[in-house]
Amino acid sequence: MKQKFTLIAFVLFQTFLVAQTVKIGETTYASLSAAVTAAATGNTITITGTITQTAQITISDGKNLTFTGQSSALIEGDNTNRLFSITGASTLTFTDITFNSISSSSQGSVLLTNNNGADITFTNCIFSSNTTTNANGGLSLIHISEPTRLR
Numbered sequence: 001m002k003q004k005f006t007l008i009a010f011v012l013f014q015t016f017l018v019a020q021t022v023k024i025g026e027t028t029y030a031s032l033s034a035a036v037t038a039a040a041t042g043n044t045i046t047i048t049g050t051i052t053q054t055a056q057i058t059i060s061d062g063k064n065l066t067f068t069g070q071s072s073a074l075i076e077g078d079n080t081n082r083l084f085s086i087t088g089a090s091t092l093t094f095t096d097i098t099f100n101s102i103s104s105s106s107q108g109s110v111l112l113t114n115n116n117g118a119d120i121t122f123t124n125c126i127f128s129s130n131t132t133t134n135a136n137g138g139l140s141l142i143h144i145s146e147p148t149r150l151r
Contacts, residue, residue, distance in 0.1 A: 020048065020049045020050055020051055021046075021047075021048045021049065021051075022034070022035045022045060022046070022047055022048075022051060023035070023045070023046045023048075024038065024039055024043050024044070024045055024046075025043075031051070031053065032045070032047070032051055032053050032057065032075065033053065033055060033057050036057050036059065036063075036065070039063060039065055040063075041062070041063045041064045041065070042064055042065075043065060043066070044065075044066040044067075044068055045065060045066070045067050045068070046068050046069075046070060047067065047068070047069050047070070047073040047075065047097060048069075048070045048071045048073060049071050049072065049073065049074070050072075050073075050074040050076055051074070051075055051076065052075075052076045052077075052078065053075055053076070053077060053078075053081075053083060053102075054077070054078045054080070054081060055081055056081050056082045056083065056084070056085055057083065057084050057085070058084075058085045058086075058087060059084060059085070059086050059087070059088060059090050059092070060086075060087040060088045062088035062089050062090050063088070063090055064090060064091040064092070065090070065091075065092055065093075066092075066093040066094075066095070067092070067093065067094045067095070067097060068095050068096060068097075069095065069096035069097035069098075070096070072098070073096060073097045073098065074097070074098045074100055075097060075098070075099050075100070075102070076100050076101055077099075077100065077101045077102030077103060077130070078101070079101050079102070079103040079131075080103060081102075081103070081104065082102070082103075082104040082110070082111075082112060083099065083102045083110050083111065084110065084111045084112070085111075085112050085113075086111065086112070086113035086118055086120070087113075089117035089118060090118055090119075090120075091118075091119040091120075092118070092119070092120045092121070093120075093121045093123070094120075094121065094122045094123070094125050095122075095123045095124060095125070096123070096124050096125070097125050097126075098125070098126040098127075098128060099125065099126070099127050099128070099130060100126075100128045100129055100130070101128075101129050101130070102130045103130065103131045103132065103133075104131075104132045104133075104134075110127060110130050
């Protein structure tokens, strides 16, 4: 019986150690903001477990990034800040991520893009309890005059 308990405790401890990570390749970052800042165009940012993001992340230089979730990836907000503001013609792909409790006082609590030519894809993503006090809820595309795609 003692061996089973030790094994279970070890597995739970190992799971806890890797439960909250943001990586590009094998490099781990302290936050999603830090990973986006460090990312080069074409990088994949892998999110494992639950992370909390309390400040808006602006992507303004046309970076093309992929965000992939693992182990029930959840980006949790603090109900006071938008998650992403996209101001460059970026291609962004989000896969297997839940966005929860993200809020903004204006359009688009999870994502706001007010540029031309953005290509944004969400695959197998969940949006839960995201709000704005003004308009347009979780996602907002504004001031678009050239092809912008949201899939």
